[in-house]
Amino acid sequence: MFQRIDPKNIKDNVFSLIGDQWMLVTAGTEEKCNTMTASWGGLGVLWGAPAATCYIRPQRYTKEFLDREEYFTLTFFGEEYRKALALCGSKSGRDVDKIKECGFTVRTADCGAPYFEQARLVLVCRKRFVQEMDPDRIPQDVKEKWYPDQDYHTMYIGEIVEAYCQA
Ligand SMILES: Cc1cc2nc3c(=O)[nH]c(=O)nc-3n(C[C@H](O)[C@H](O)[C@H](O)COP(=O)(O)O)c2cc1C
Numbered sequence: 001m002f003q004r005i006d007p008k009n010i011k012d013n014v015f016s017l018i019g020d021q022w023m024l025v026t027a028g029t030e031e032k033c034n035t036m037t038a039s040w041g042g043l044g045v046l047w048g049a050p051a052a053t054c055y056i057r058p059q060r061y062t063k064e065f066l067d068r069e070e071y072f073t074l075t076f077f078g079e080e081y082r083k084a085l086a087l088c089g090s091k092s093g094r095d096v097d098k099i100k101e102c103g104f105t106v107r108t109a110d111c112g113a114p115y116f117e118q119a120r121l122v123l124v125c126r127k128r129f130v131q132e133m134d135p136d137r138i139p140q141d142v143k144e145k146w147y148p149d150q151d152y153h154t155m156y157i158g159e160i161v162e163a164y165c166q167a
Helices: 014-019 061-068 079-088 098-102 140-146
Strands: 002-004 023-028 033-038 041-046 049-056 071-076 106-108 114-116 121-132 154-166
Touching (some): 014 041, 023 049, 023 061, 023 114, 033 061, 041 121, 041 154, 049 061, 049 071, 049 121, 071 114, 071 154, 079 098, 114 121
Antiparallel strands (some): 023 033, 023 071, 049 154
C-alpha cells in the first residue's frame, strides 16, 4: 500500500539513497516501458519546486523512453532487491524483459508514468530540463576517467510532482 507523501518528508540521506542503494529510472507507458539502474543523480530544488536529477549515457535503451515521454519515475528499493537492481544495471531492455525477470509489477501514477509496486519510495517526475553534457566543459581528468568512449551523459531534471512511500 502506497501512501502519498510530501517530498520534504523524505528522511533518507540522499548520498546513500542514490549513490549506495541505487535507484531505477523508468519511463514509458503501462504497456511498454523500460527501466535501468542509476547511482548518479540528485534531489533538490529548482524553480521553486522539488526536483530530481539523473544522468543517462546515450546508449541506454531507457534514454529513448525518457526522451519520448513527459514523465519519468525514480524508484528506490529495500536491500532484498539488490540482485534485481544489479540485473537492471547490467542487461539492456533491448535484449531482456528485465521487468519480468525481476518479477516487478508495473503500476502507473496519475500522469501515466510507470513505477513498480515493490518499491519502498517512488518519485514521479515531470521532465523540465534536458541537456547533453558539453565535452568542452568537462575537465580533462574526468574525461579520461569516465568517458574513454566519448559517451557523455545527458542530464535530465524533473519536477517531483508525486511522491509515495510504502505505508
Ligand atoms: C550500480 C549501477 C549504477 C548505474 N548508474 C548509471 C547512471 O547513473 N547512468 C547511466 O547512464 N547508466 C548507469 N548504469 C548502467 C545502466 O544501468 C546499464 O547500462 C543498463 O543495462 C541500461 O539498460 P537499458 O539499455 O535497458 O536502458 C548503472 C549501472 C549500475 C549497475
